[in-house]
Amino acid sequence: xxxxxxxxxxxxxxxxxxxxxxxxxxxxxxxxxxxxxxxxxxxxxxxxxxxxxxxxxxxxxxxxxxxxxxxxxxxxxxxxxxxxxxxxxxxxxxxxxxxxxxxxxxxxxxxxxxxxxxxxxxxxxxxxxxxxxxxxxxxxxxxxxxxxxxxxxxxxxxxxxxxxxxxxxxxxxxxxxxxxxxxxxxxxxxxxxxxxxxxxxxxxxxxxxxxxxxxxxxxxxxxxxxxxxxxxxxxxxxxxxxxxxxxxxxxxxxxxxxxxxxxx
Amino acid sequence: xxxxxxxxxxxxxxxxxxxxxxxxxxxxxxxxxxxxxxxxxxxxxxxxxxxxxxxxxxxxxxxxxxxxxxxxxxxxxxxxxxxxxxxxxxxxxxxxxxxxxxxxxxxxxxxxxxxxxxxxxxxxxxxxxxxxxxxxxxxxxxxxxxxxxxxxxxxxxxxxxxxxxxxxxxxxxxxxxxxxxxxxxxxxxxxxxxxxxxxxxxxxxxxxxxxxxxxxxxxxxxxxxxxxxxxxxxxxxxxxxxxxxxxxxxxxxxxxxxxxxxxx
Amino acid sequence: xxxxxxxxxxxxxxxxxxxxxxxxxxxxxxxxxxxxxxxxxxxxxxxxxxxxxxxxxxxxxxxxxxxxxxxxxxxxxxxxxxxxxxxxxxxxxxxxxxxxxxxxxxxxxxxxxxxxxxxxxxxxxxxxxxxxxxxxxxxxxxxxxxxxxxxxxxxxxxxxxxxxxxxxxxxxxxxxxxxxxxxxxxxxxxxxxxxxxxxxxxxxxxxxxxxxxxxxxxxxxxxxxxxxxxxxxxxxxxxxxxxxxxxxxxxxxxxxxxxxxxxx
Numbered sequence: 021x022x023x024x025x026x027x028x029x030x031x032x033x034x035x036x037x038x039x040x041x042x043x044x045x046x047x048x049x050x051x052x053x054x055x056x057x058x059x060x061x062x063x064x065x066x067x068x069x070x071x072x073x074x075x076x077x078x079x080x081x082x083x084x085x086x087x088x089x090x091x092x093x094x095x096x097x098x099x100x101x102x103x104x105x106x107x108x109x110x111x112x113x114x115x116x117x118x119x120x121x122x123x124x125x126x127x128x129x130x131x132x133x134x135x136x137x138x139x140x141x142x143x144x145x146x147x148x149x150x151x152x153x154x155x156x157x158x159x160x161x162x163x164x165x166x167x168x169x170x171x172x173x174x175x176x177x178x179x180x181x182x183x184x185x186x187x188x189x190x191x192x193x194x195x196x197x198x199x200x201x202x203x204x205x206x207x208x209x210x211x212x213x214x215x216x217x218x219x220x221x222x223x224x225x226x227x228x229x230x231x232x233x234x235x236x237x238x239x240x241x242x243x244x245x246x247x248x249x250x251x252x253x254x255x256x257x258x259x260x261x262x263x264x265x266x267x268x269x270x271x272x273x274x275x276x277x278x279x280x281x282x283x284x
Numbered sequence: 285x286x287x288x289x290x291x292x293x294x295x296x297x298x299x300x301x302x303x304x305x306x307x308x309x310x311x312x313x314x315x316x317x318x319x320x321x322x323x324x325x326x327x328x329x330x331x332x333x334x335x336x337x338x339x340x341x342x343x344x345x346x347x348x349x350x351x352x353x354x355x356x357x358x359x360x361x362x363x364x365x366x367x368x369x370x371x372x373x374x375x376x377x378x379x380x381x382x383x384x385x386x387x388x389x390x391x392x393x394x395x396x397x398x399x400x401x402x403x404x405x406x407x408x409x410x411x412x413x414x415x416x417x418x419x420x421x422x423x424x425x426x427x428x429x430x431x432x433x434x435x436x437x438x439x440x441x442x443x444x445x446x447x448x449x450x451x452x453x454x455x456x457x458x459x460x461x462x463x464x465x466x467x468x469x470x471x472x473x474x475x476x477x478x479x480x481x482x483x484x485x486x487x488x489x490x491x492x493x494x495x496x497x498x499x500x501x502x503x504x505x506x507x508x509x510x511x512x513x514x515x516x517x518x519x520x521x522x523x524x525x526x527x528x529x530x531x532x533x534x535x536x537x538x539x540x541x542x543x544x545x546x547x548x
Numbered sequence: 549x550x551x552x553x554x555x556x557x558x559x560x561x562x563x564x565x566x567x568x569x570x571x572x573x574x575x576x577x578x579x580x581x582x583x584x585x586x587x588x589x590x591x592x593x594x595x596x597x598x599x600x601x602x603x604x605x606x607x608x609x610x611x612x613x614x615x616x617x618x619x620x621x622x623x624x625x626x627x628x629x630x631x632x633x634x635x636x637x638x639x640x641x642x643x644x645x646x647x648x649x650x651x652x653x654x655x656x657x658x659x660x661x662x663x664x665x666x667x668x669x670x671x672x673x674x675x676x677x678x679x680x681x682x683x684x685x686x687x688x689x690x691x692x693x694x695x696x697x698x699x700x701x702x703x704x705x706x707x708x709x710x711x712x713x714x715x716x717x718x719x720x721x722x723x724x725x726x727x728x729x730x731x732x733x734x735x736x737x738x739x740x741x742x743x744x745x746x747x748x749x750x751x752x753x754x755x756x757x758x759x760x761x762x763x764x765x766x767x768x769x770x771x772x773x774x775x776x777x778x779x780x781x782x783x784x785x786x787x788x789x790x791x792x793x794x795x796x797x798x799x800x801x802x803x804x805x806x807x808x809x810x811x812x
Contacts, residue, residue: 034730038605041587045609059305064285097767138448147767149782171373239361239411254413323569341566345573466562503625503675518677
């Protein structure tokens with residue numbers, strides 16, 4: 021992977037406090053030519069799954085060599101390790117708590133290194149803010165061309181977060197809502213491609229809470245106003261959505277709610 | 285218009301999800317030297333007028349050659365077209381739903397092109413996320429110097445959004461609140477310059493909900509504490525504001541409320 | 549201080565409106581090679597102390613030569629002056645209302661200049677938006693290498709905001725909550741180093757609202773689930789926090805609440 025000055029950030033730091041700004045400063049102090057690109061600082065506090073989902077949906081679109089830093093890190097200062105994951109196209113830098121694993125696995129993991137070399141950290145590393153003191157500086161060093169193996173020993177251990185597999189019956193797939201986005205779209209763990217593969221062609225029926233919707237639409241614009249419908253969204257998962265409205269609000273639906281897809 | 289690596293983004297994607305990050309990645313994959321600059325990702329979901337107002341208030345301050353991308357796009361995947369508008373100083377890239385028209389018109393429209401050439405899009409364009417698959421990549425190609433006419437056929441059609449004109453009587457101008465900003469300032473569609481032009485010099489009276497305020501102040505700091513007043517804001521429109529407080533909250537006022545200005 | 553193209557922004561503009569985007573445009577129009585880096589646009593409207601606290605927690609981590617712009621400016625258009633503060637490593641640009649003073653003082657103030665030279669402002673400076681018309685352009689000129697003394701006359705006056713000093717008794721330190729962060733951590737004005745200095749070694753007891761907690765933890769991860777505890781946070785201040793929960797919500801605590809630390 022060739023060096024590239026783009027460093028993305030996905031954190032739960034929020035947008036009001038000094039945390040994201042301090043971390044970007046610590047990166048730019050190591051490599052003033054780096055381009056910090058915010059993916060999100062609004063991950064729900066401590067929600068590693070949400071952070072992993074967002075990273076998996078965004079990181080893959082960046083050019084080869086991009087360094088992706090993730091900091092949703094409730095275990096900071098405890099025994100959890102700090103790691104760099106080198107994949108086919110990227111470097112991922114952050115805590116070993118699963119946050120980066122989903123995005124990294126999709127790109128193809130090549131090598132994992134535990135960050136140990138203090139030379140690439142800030143002096144006087146705190147035990148409460150590794151984004152500023154370890155992950156940001158290490159990411160910036162990678163963007164300068166520092167080799168992954170200089171950062172610490174290779175390891176094969178890695179905490180994984182995975183999207184729960186839907187259950188596939190003969191004529192029904194049962195999944196769940198794994199993300200509710202800013203529009204109120206209810207994103208499920210059922211990939212659009214799975215439906216055709218398991219249930220064959222032909223119209224399907226999607227059930228979520230009290231709603232029973234027929235067919236998969238091709239776009240939000242083709243949904244009927246005021247009614248929810250289903251479609252395969254931009255990340256490849258089936259979602260229940262409403263046209264210019266929040267499906268989550270219309271259905272009173274939330275994370276973890278069951279979704280059933282069957283052939284009609 | 286000479287190429288320039290700055291690409292601004294105005295969207296309703298929100299700040300928590302993967303959408304803004306994925307779009308910035310898709311742009312940087314085309315032009316890794318581009319500088320993505322966030323104008324806003326917090327436009328109210330699907331609110332094209334609000335997006336147009338924000339773009340019109342920000343885009344004009346950028347250097348010539350800047351590419352401005354707007355994505356408030358409830359009609360994505362439907363029949364609405366994708367366009368590039370070349371203006372005196374800028375390129376605007378986004379859906380043909382009026383979002384960019386206000387900013388583009390202010391700068392002087394030179395040429396409109398319908399985006400058709402798939403060479404400048406991501407492969408496998410989705411029908412739900414054209415920001416990532418079409419608008420972002422096209423913007424990045426423009427920032428690399430690709431000619432507007434390579435993107436598709438020229439057109440003269442364009443959806444326009446316009447700020448509603450205030451009604452001008454002999455001794456009164458009647459307008460409305462068109463934007464409530466983060467401070468609770470109530471921005472109207474009455475340009476400060478219009479008052480002098482229509483009502484002549486001399487003190488005016490501004491009425492909004494139960495408030496009757498006298499004169500136009502020159503700054504927020506000259507307002508009386510705890511009371512609303514009127515002034516011409518930084519975009520040139522009369523606004524009803526309060527000193528270190530929200531005029532919207534003090535008056536219970538909202539978008540669309542009538543505003544009357546007359547000479548005393 | 550050598551020129552450097554990084555310009556940070558800390559404002560209360562919010563993230564929906566045109567204000568931050570317009571200001572970044574005005575900066576890039578002066579120096580298209582500048583890198584605008586958002587520290588925060590979500591400072592509570594008009595809250596100069598909060599802005600000063602955030603700037604003091606973030607600005608110091610940037611490379612030498614960085615220009616830091618702050619705009620929390622309820623007095624815009626009134627008599628408050630516009631200043632540049634040159635410090636050991638940075639330039640600070642903004643209103644003379646204390647906003648930048650905390651960060652500037654920590655870095656070591658070298659010189660203060662009142663911004664008077666209109667050559668470095670936008671033409672037709674408004675009286676409501678100096679971020680766009682004065683501070684942004686001046687910051688960009690500094691990033692191009694313009695000398696501080698070209699901007700206006702030197703001055704020795706400066707409004708200061710300071711973190712209130714805790715009261716130190718013989719066996720007790722009394723402070724207060726000065727910031728509640730996005731996680732609900734209650735950050736106090738008691739520096740961790742002060743405790744050892746004043747109360748000596750040995751276990752301490754921290755009281756805040758109804759909570760009495762023993763000892764200082766080393767990290768959030770070492771707190772007991774569901775209970776608040778105290779630790780020295782990443783800015784050096786003692787904070788009362790909860791593991792994967794909001795201490796502010798658990799205790800019903802807020803800004804200004806008293807905190808007492810004593811030896812057990």
